[in-house]
Amino acid sequence: MTSDADTLRSELRAHLPDPLPRRLGVAVSGGSDSTALLRLLADIGQQEQIELFAATVDHGLRSESASEALTVSALAQRLGIPHETLNWQGWDGAGNLQDQARRARYRLLVAWAEAKGIEAIALGHTADDQAETVLMRLARSAGVSGLSAMAPARKEHGITLLRPMLALSRAQLRTYLTAQGISWIDDPSNQDQRFDRIKARRALSGLDQIGITAETLSRVADNLAQAREALAQYTQDSAARLMRVMDGDLRIDRHGFDALPKEIRRRLVVASVSWIAGAEYPPRRKAVDQVLEAISSGQATTLGGCILIPEGKNTWICRELNAVRHETTQPAELWDRRWRVTGPEALGAEIHALGEDGILQLEDWRLAGKPRAALLSTPAVWVRGSMVAAPLAGFANDWKAEMRSERADFAAVILSH
Numbered sequence: 509m510t511s512d513a514d515t516l517r518s519e520l521r522a523h524l525p526d527p528l529p530r531r532l533g534v535a536v537s538g539g540s541d542s543t544a545l546l547r548l549l550a551d552i553g554q555q556e557q558i559e560l561f562a563a564t565v566d567h568g569l570r571s572e573s574a575s576e577a578l579t580v581s582a583l584a585q586r587l588g589i590p591h592e593t594l595n596w597q598g599w600d601g602a603g604n605l606q607d608q609a610r611r612a613r614y615r616l617l618v619a620w621a622e623a624k625g626i627e628a629i630a631l632g633h634t635a636d637d638q639a640e641t642v643l644m645r646l647a648r649s650a651g652v653s654g655l656s657a658m659a660p661a662r663k664e665h666g667i668t669l670l671r672p673m674l675a676l677s678r679a680q681l682r683t684y685l686t687a688q689g690i691s692w693i694d695d696p697s698n699q700d701q702r703f704d705r706i707k708a709r710r711a712l713s714g715l716d717q718i719g720i721t722a723e724t725l726s727r728v729a730d731n732l733a734q735a736r737e738a739l740a741q742y743t744q745d746s747a748a749r750l751m752r753v754m755d756g757d758l759r760i761d762r763h764g765f766d767a768l769p770k771e772i773r774r775r776l777v778v779a780s781v782s783w784i785a786g787a788e789y790p791p792r793r794k795a796v797d798q799v800l801e802a803i804s805s806g807q808a809t810t811l812g813g814c815i816l817i818p819e820g821k822n823t824w825i826c827r828e829l830n831a832v833r834h835e836t837t838q839p840a841e842l843w844d845r846r847w848r849v850t851g852p853e854a855l856g857a858e859i860h861a862l863g864e865d866g867i868l869q870l871e872d873w874r875l876a877g878k879p880r881a882a883l884l885s886t887p888a889v890w891v892r893g894s895m896v897a898a899p900l901a902g903f904a905n906d907w908k909a910e911m912r913s914e915r916a917d918f919a920a921v922i923l924s925h
Contacts, residue, residue: 513548516676516684520548523660523672525628528552533621533629534562534589535613538580538693542632544681545673546580547690549630550587562591563620563629565613576693583690594620606705614664621667628668633658636678636709639725643708651771651793656733666914674730677722743775744922751776753918755900756784756846756911757826757882762818766804773800775922777811780825783921785813786845817879826882832861839889846915847887849899851907854891862888866895876902 534549536542546562553560562584564577577593584591594616596609621629641657648654661670673681685692712722750764758780765773777799778790790796791812799816802809806818813831817824827844836858837843840850843859851857860866866888867873873883886900887909897907 513684513687516544516680517548517551519676520545520672521552523675524552524630524670525661525668528556528558529627529668531559531561531624531626533617533624533626534560535617535629535631536562536564536580536584536591537632538564538576539632540682540685540692541634541637541673541678543580543583543690543692544685545630545632546584546587546589547685547688550589553589560589561624561626562589563594563617564591565594565596565616567596567609567612569609579693592620614669618665618667622665626667628670630670630672632673633671634673634676634678634681634722635726636712636722638674638729639712639722640705640708642725642729643712644704647704647708652732652739653736655729656736657729659733674726739771739775740923743772743779744919746772747776747779747919747922751780751918754878755886755909757824757878758784758918760803760823760825762803762806762821762823765823770800773803777803777825779918779922781812781814783915783918784825784827785831786915787812815881815885817881819879824879824882826879827885829861829863829881829884832885833863836860842912843887846912847909848912849887849889849907849909851889851897851899851905854889854896857889857891857896859887860890862886862895862898862901866890866898867901869895870898870901870903873901876900 532549532553534542534546536546549560552558562580564580566573566577568574574593581591581593596612596616617629621627638657642655645654645657658671658674660672660674661668663669682692712720712725715721746768750761750768752759760776765776768776774793774796777796781787781791795811799809799811802816803818803823806823808818809816810828813828815826815828817826832844835844839854839857839859840848841859842848847859849859861884863884867880867883873880876883883898883901886898888895888901889897889899889905889907897903897905899905899907899909
């Protein structure tokens with residue numbers, strides 16, 4: 509591959525949407541990858557007359573981070589691109605630092621984009637990052653989806669995250685920056701052998717003798733991504749044929765489900781639990797396999813905040829009462845991260861799960877057409893200990909429960925897994 513500027517711009521542009529969003533964000537840490545992305549996009553943005561906006565997330569974990577953000581800001585200013593520094597101040601020292609920092613980074617970037625009316629953010633991940641991700645997931649015995657690594661584009665709370673440099677290597681980009689007379693910042697944490705990514709980077713450097721390079725692993729990830737897309741389409745088609753969505757719950761035709769290949773059954777279960785419970789990470793493979801056995805044998809079980817309930821020839825997948833038992837919000841606020849319950853003015857009204865106390869107050873819960881256990885976890889309106897409405901359990905009383913729009917489409921969740 510050549511590091512010629514025109515070739516790099518052409519390669520980058522080929523992996524961006526056509527047409528480009530009129531307002532495009534760029535995440536720039538100051539490292540070589542994101543710095544090269546900013547410089548290349550400055551040319552593309554000028555040619556195509558789009559507005560570029562740059563942002564740097566300062567995690568505040570090193571004393572140099574503030575001055576490094578100023579360095580990025582100065583480069584953006586020279587290129588005529590507005591720049592903002594987004595500060596992370598939320599870490600309490602608990603959990604995995606790299607994982608917490610990554611989550612915070614995306615959260616801050618998405619909020620920044622929403623405030624600016626930016627539709628998409630370009631990220632500086634390269635073929636090297638893709639290859640390192642493949643190696644780390646190999647170590648975790650990942651399947652097709654895991655080994656397809658980072659997607660070229662994905663949605664995060666309505667904002668599109670773009671990775672247009674997954675076919676470009678870090679060496680190419682550094683050669684380009686050197687030719688442009690642009691320096692970059694080397695984060696010392698990139699040498700810290702305590703982190704799995706740095707271990708993978710070191711291991712990758714010794715595999716080129718047998719033909720395993722960042723470029724080859726990146727192509728493997730791309731091949732597996734195509735296989736993942738085919739599996740996702742098969743899964744979606746199977747869901748349309750065998751599953752019915754009913755007020756936030758799912759009903760499966762058990763006979764048709766059992767006839768599917770195991771991988772498709774597994775994907776349906778994972779997507780179902782993700783859609784209902786909203787978990788960021790899928791349940792463990794062993795737990796999913798146990799659920800597949802329970803469905804086949806017509807047994808009840810739980811998984812990831814959901815309960816699976818056999819009923820005749822079907823199995824329901826619903827929210828588990830224990831997961832929402834203590835969830836309390838005001839009317840019109842988001843309940844269980846997916847339901848918004850609204851209705852007439854009612855002094856002291858709160859939204860809780862229907863629960864055992866609530867279902868006993870219904871004239872006939874069977875009219876809702878669902879198993880009893882499925883209704884227990886639905887949102888209900890309570891006033892000073894009395895249940896006044898249960899819109900998903902057949903007792904609306906002028907109240908209604910609507911699912912959050914970005915969680916409403918079960919088919920979209922299937923394609924994202």
